Amino acid sequence: MLNAPIDPMLDQLLDAALPHVAFDGWSPATFDAAIKDAGVNPAHAKTLCPRGAADLAIAFHRRGDAAMVEAIKAADMKDMRFRDKVAHAIRLRIGAVDDKEAVRRGTALFSLPHMAPDGAKLIWGTADAIWNALGDTSRDVNWYTKRLTLSGVYSSVVLFWLGDDSLDMQATDAFIDRRIDDVMRFEKFKAQVKDNAMLKPFSATLARMTAGVKAPPSVPDVDLPGRWREPNP
Template identity: 30%
Template sequence: MFISRSLRAKATQLRSSPLQIRNRRRSYYTVDHPDPTPFSETESAILSSALSRVPTHGFSQKALKLGARDAGYLDVSTNLFPRGTFDLVNYHLVTRRMALKEEVQFPELDTQSGNKLGVGARVRILALARLRANKDIIGKWQDAIAIMAQPSYVSASLSELARLSDEIWYLAGDKAVDASWYTKRATLSAIYSAAELHQTQDQSPNFIETERFLDSRLEDLRKVSSLAGGFGGWVGYTAQSAVNVLRSKGVKI
């Protein structure tokens, strides 16, 4: 059993489909030379119809087959997707991520404080919009989590999560390109996945519970990062002052 599974995973890796090639990490983004679309027309047609079958049939081979039929293809065309149900999960993740750009509009001012909307507030709006986009399939999201946790798909799932956090920071207008680039993306990924897990258990109307959960995590993050930033600033300031004191005493440093 174990052997056959690992062999199957190998075979999956070897049969690298065009889908996998095009889903590799993006580099050098530019509007002058746009990125190619991640899915071909056939793939989109089948996967989007399959996705509309997910609320009833889950992220299953059955949903894929029904999707192919709905889109007017033979059952056998699900062979286009060597990663099977993972390709269906991936389609949901990729299309929801790409939709953020078109669907989220920021209000001019913060609704609560009336100040200009900061990067943090925009991150919150974007993360919430992405969570709400799980609305139709959240009942079956546990299946998807199980699929993504399979050893051969873990790395693809994590890179898609990284792309989502990158997209959120980018759309929120964060321009920092120093070491905080990494910590920001890592913490947002952790917060988002925790919120998504919370969402699978959320029965409240319009995911109010999930929204609260997200807010409290983001609040924790704000506190911790201002502490950490404050500490870093303090160390730097103290070191600089020490050097200046020594210089003022005539030490040649």
């Protein structure tokens, strides 16, 4: 999680790995080179990163999330509409990336079948970090739908951004606005369905079905897909 302590040696390994990622990807060769360049004991490195460079790729993504959260806290967004706050948060997350090629290589890594669950967890984690930083207080089914929707938006933005060669990423900025507009239109449609007299029996049934859905306990790694742990008593 973002607020978990990070071993300084993991940061050291990650910094040493990044220059190699552009050439070798998040690979064993990159991991071995990072160990050598950082002067880290190989046994300690394997303890920090049991899966080698894959764990460094995860650390790289979470480093970006942490930088984004700090940028959101420092930003003056009090006069923004909420949709603009979300769009701005996505821009801050993209802006937190100081190595685009590392993201490109990470996208390729997390598209592999055995790494796809980790990729989904990271995207969900980014969406969760954005909503939390923006003050989301939902604890019902909306907790899930907000993060699910934003995960889809953010992942599509990253793919678009990776191929964007426009001046100052203007095309990505426009794409973010379009995607947020799509979400807002969907939210408006949901509200219209809820208020439609003919559909109220269906809406009421759906509300009863989801009434028991609650956000997971706020303990490390629980609020991400694929993980569930009961909080300590």
